[in-house]
Amino acid sequence: MDKPKLITVQVRRGDKNESKLVAYEVPVEAGQSVLGVLQYIYDHLDSSIGFTCSCRIGLCSSCLMRVNGKVVQSCTTLANGDMVIEPYKEDALVRDLVTELPPISQASLNNPKNINPFKDEEV
Amino acid sequence: MMSLLIEEELCCDVLVIGTEGTGARAALEAAEQGVDVLAVTKGFMARSGATLTADGEIDVDSRSARNLFGVDGSPDDCPEQFAKDMIVEGDYLGDQRLVAIHTEEAPARVKELVDWGAQLEGFIHAPGHTYPRGLWIPGLKLARLLARRMVKSGISVLENTMVLELLHDSDGVMGAVGLHLPTGKMLLLRCRSLVMATGGAMRVFPLTTAPEELTGDGLAMALRCGAALQDMEFPMFLPYCFLTPPSLRGVIFSYDVSALMEVHALNRQGERYMARWDPERMERTTRDINSVAAAMEIRAGRCSKAGGTYLSFKHLPRNLVNFSAEWFPRNLRSWRAAGFHLRSFFPDIGEEAWEVAPACHFWNGGIRIDEDCATNVPGLFAAGEGTAGIHGANRLAGNALTMTQVWGKRAGASAARFAKDGKLRKPPTTQIEKVVRKFVCLKSDSSGPTVTEVRLEIRRIAGDLVGIIREEKNLQQALKAIADLRRDLARQHVVNQDSRFNREWVEGLQNENSLDVLEAIVLASIARQESRGAMYRVDYPATDNDRWLCNLVLRRKDNQWEMQEAPVNSLYLSLPAGTRTYGRRGESNHG
Ligand SMILES: Cc1cc2nc3c(=O)[nH]c(=O)nc-3n(C[C@H](O)[C@H](O)[C@H](O)COP(=O)(O)OP(=O)(O)OC[C@H]3O[C@@H](n4cnc5c(N)ncnc54)[C@H](O)[C@@H]3O)c2cc1C
Ligand code: FES
Numbered sequence: 001m002d003k004p005k006l007i008t009v010q011v012r013r014g015d016k017n018e019s020k021l022v023a024y025e026v027p028v029e030a031g032q033s034v035l036g037v038l039q040y041i042y043d044h045l046d047s048s049i050g051f052t053c054s055c056r057i058g059l060c061s062s063c064l065m066r067v068n069g070k071v072v073q074s075c076t077t078l079a080n081g082d083m084v085i086e087p088y089k090e091d092a093l094v095r096d097l098v099t100e101l102p103p104i105s106q107a108s109l110n111n112p113k114n115i116n117p118f119k120d121e122e123v
Numbered sequence: 124m125m126s127l128l129i130e131e132e133l134c135c136d137v138l139v140i141g142t143e144g145t146g147a148r149a150a151l152e153a154a155e156q157g158v159d160v161l162a163v164t165k166g167f168m169a170r171s172g173a174t175l176t177a178d179g180e181i182d183v184d185s186r187s188a189r190n191l192f193g194v195d196g197s198p199d200d201c202p203e204q205f206a207k208d209m210i211v212e213g214d215y216l217g218d219q220r221l222v223a224i225h226t227e228e229a230p231a232r233v234k235e236l237v238d239w240g241a242q243l244e245g246f247i248h249a250p251g252h253t254y255p256r257g258l259w260i261p262g263l264k265l266a267r268l269l270a271r272r273m274v275k276s277g278i279s280v281l282e283n284t285m286v287l288e289l290l291h292d293s294d295g296v297m298g299a300v301g302l303h304l305p306t307g308k309m310l311l312l313r314c315r316s317l318v319m320a321t322g323g324a325m326r327v328f329p330l331t332t333a334p335e336e337l338t339g340d341g342l343a344m345a346l347r348c349g350a351a352l353q354d355m356e357f358p359m360f361l362p363y364c365f366l367t368p369p370s371l372r373g374v375i376f377s378y379d380v381s382a383l384m385e386v387h388a389l390n391r392q393g394e395r396y397m398a399r400w401d402p403e404r405m406e407r408t409t410r411d412i413n414s415v416a417a418a419m420e421i422r423a424g425r426c427s428k429a430g431g432t433y434l435s436f437k438h439l440p441r442n443l444v445n446f447s448a449e450w451f452p453r454n455l456r457s458w459r460a461a462g463f464h465l466r467s468f469f470p471d472i473g474e475e476a477w478e479v480a481p482a483c484h485f486w487n488g489g490i491r492i493d494e495d496c497a498t499n500v501p502g503l504f505a506a507g508e509g510t511a512g513i514h515g516a517n518r519l520a521g522n523a524l525t526m527t528q529v530w531g532k533r534a535g536a537s538a539a540r541f542a543k544d545g546k547l548r549k550p551p552t553t554q555i556e557k558v559v560r561k562f563v564c565l566k567s568d569s570s571g572p573t574v575t576e577v578r579l580e581i582r583r584i585a586g587d588l589v590g591i592i593r594e595e596k597n598l599q600q601a602l603k604a605i606a607d608l609r610r611d612l613a614r615q616h617v618v619n620q621d622s623r624f625n626r627e628w629v630e631g632l633q634n635e636n637s638l639d640v641l642e643a644i645v646l647a648s649i650a651r652q653e654s655r656g657a658m659y660r661v662d663y664p665a666t667d668n669d670r671w672l673c674n675l676v677l678r679r680k681d682n683q684w685e686m687q688e689a690p691v692n693s694l695y696l697s698l699p700a701g702t703r704t705y706g707r708r709g710e711s712n713h714g
Binding site (some may be wrong): 056 | 165167170171172176177217262263305321334335367368369370371373374460461463464468573574575577617618619621623625626627
């Protein structure tokens with residue numbers, strides 16, 4: 001197998017109020033994905049990093065990010081060299097690369113009864 | 124008081140955990156029956172779980188496919204023949220009562236999907252099926268269709284909420300505790316009945332086709348609440364998953380490439396090793412046998428450069444290979460594997476063999492249910508992937524999506540019926556506190572290994588000591604390693620305490636579930652001293668019908684496992700006798 005090469009990955013960390021680019025040195029093999037790089041950072045360098053993903057095969061869109069300025073699915077985008085990773089939707093930012101997570105009250109959108117405990121029926 | 128840590132309380136008649144193929148179908152049916160439904164998912168609806176990743180094959184018997192949808196199916200097929208194939212290819216461990224219901228109700232369920240707007244995009248004949256049965260609805264389209272329908276039906280959906288534990292007493296289930304991931308809040312979810320539709324546990328293994336969420340949570344929660352698990356020794360593997368490059372690891376090029384064209388599975392010497400396992404069907408045998416054979420080549424050191432086997436279609440004319448990308452019913456036109464363009468990795472398709480290996484793909488076993496999807500815990504219903512009895516020791520291609528619809532609907536109906544008579548009861552504070560304490564402990568005690576170390580160790584045990592090819596010596600080592608890890612669970616080290624989508628918390632909580640599931644696999648595998656379906660024991664290589672035609676049922680009481688051998692339900696097809704060589708199904712070579 002070819003030797004992994006070391007790349008510099010800058011990840012925008014923080015939330016709406018305050019954020020900064022944090023740099024990591026990551027060894028990557030040819031054909032590694034951006035999501036694979038984040039997993040490496042989480043597993044080996046800094047487990048506080050926030051990102052979401054599910055399918056890892058380019059179908060679900062939970063791993064959308066801005067990589068070098070372009071919005072992509074990070075699981076099918078290859079990590080070819082140094083890069084900057086940022087959240088793709090600044091206005092819905094929760095933390096680091098995590099965006100637009102729905103609030104609990106969403107459960108009430110369809111049925112207000114779910115929020116009101118049926119106290120009278122308790123035993 | 125600890126339960127003060129519960130920050131919100133939600134109530135419903137039927138709580139459905141999981142919102143994809145199965146959960147969505149269950150929720151729709153329960154709502155149809157007029158009860159209040161709350162559906163919860165760890166990820167986003169239609170953006171997590173296995174359903175959306177499915178290529179799209181969905182089975183019904185060939186004759187019904189022909190009659191209902193006008194495809195080129197065989198009039199000679201029927202639900203009974205489909206059931207027979209399922210029983211035989213499931214190596215006779217399927218519950219025949221459930222199998223018969225499955226094939227009988229499949230046509231109506233798929234018809235419903237079409238009536239709701241699903242387009243059938245193809246019809247194929249996958250290995251293991253006597254007749255072509257594979258209708259085609261891409262998983263992503265199916266998941267979105269069901270999600271839209273849920274929203275339209277007024278069903279409440281709570282996304283990004285990981286359910287941690289069920290609450291129950293001897294009268295049954297009363298609800299669950301969940302963690303709302305965006306805020307880190309603990310939620311109390313109260314219900315009259317509950318449907319577990321949380322899918323499989325494939326993420327326990329290091330190489331898998333399955334998405335992030337599938338860590339066996341539902342199986343473990345059901346087990347801890349007193350439900351029985353069955354057929355846990357049969358996690359299913361898919362033989363031809365990419366090993367390289369790293370971004371493609373575990374990705375499949377069509378879940379069953381041999382339905383597309385005649386492929387050759389080769390070892391490093393260029394030998395078509397399937398000749399030693401199923402000389403008649405070769406690579407067109409079922410996926411369990413293909414996976415066992417590949418794993419045995421790898422084990423014997425006849426592996427590819429990256430440690431797998433080779434998948435080749437170099438023997439086929441180039442124009443035939445190119446044409447196949449046009450007629451096969453999925454998005455292969457430009458040689459795509461899910462969202463990947465294969466040409467960017469393999470510019471000349473067909474020229475080079477691909478390096479592939481078996482990856483964990485599906486959960487044949489799981490929660491033990493009856494025909495109403497009831498478990499042995501009152502009010503707890505379960506359906507879909509992660510329930511046992513439908514597929515026996517091996518699942519036929521295209522039959523999981525069918526399962527989500529047939530059994531999702533049944534579970535929804537049963538849970539609604541139960542809820543109508545059931546009471547909304549107050550869950551015992553002690554149980555809530557226990558869950559909360561577990562969570563608080565994860566957040567505070569930090570003397571042990573990191574959650575990542577625990578996760579990687581679970582996968583190491585699953586990959587190196589369990590795998591597909593098993594033997595007593597390794598399984599005993601696995602048991603010991605699991606016992607060691609259990610001691611570390613309560614002391615897992617979490618670096619980050621930010622409550623907004625804390626990945627470490629999720630993984631720390633998942634680790635316990637994965638470990639419970641892994642231990643169940645190991646215990647059942649040690650007990651079953653033969654090779655059958657998705658499991659091969661090198662120390663017991665034959666299929667022994669006289670001794671092992673039974674389902675292994677596991678329960679856990681006071682942290683002690685109990686195992687029982689339950690007779691297989693053989694209502695329709697008599698069970699074979701004698702011992703036979705693994706892989707040559709139907710032949711009985713020693714009597
Ligand atoms: C790559 C791939 C291709 C496939 N192709 C096919 C095919 O072509 N044909 C076929 O028949 N089958 C196929 N399958 C199998 C099939 O997709 C699945 O078996 C089926 O979709 C499972 O549906 P489900 O609803 O039971 O579970 P899933 O779709 O996996 O949904 C599980 C749900 O449970 C939720 N959940 C899990 N744990 C928790 C928790 N603790 N708290 C809250 N929610 C939780 C998840 O978020 C998710 O919503 C394929 C599988 C894969 C991985
Ligand atoms: S993780 Fe699903 S698209 Fe990337």
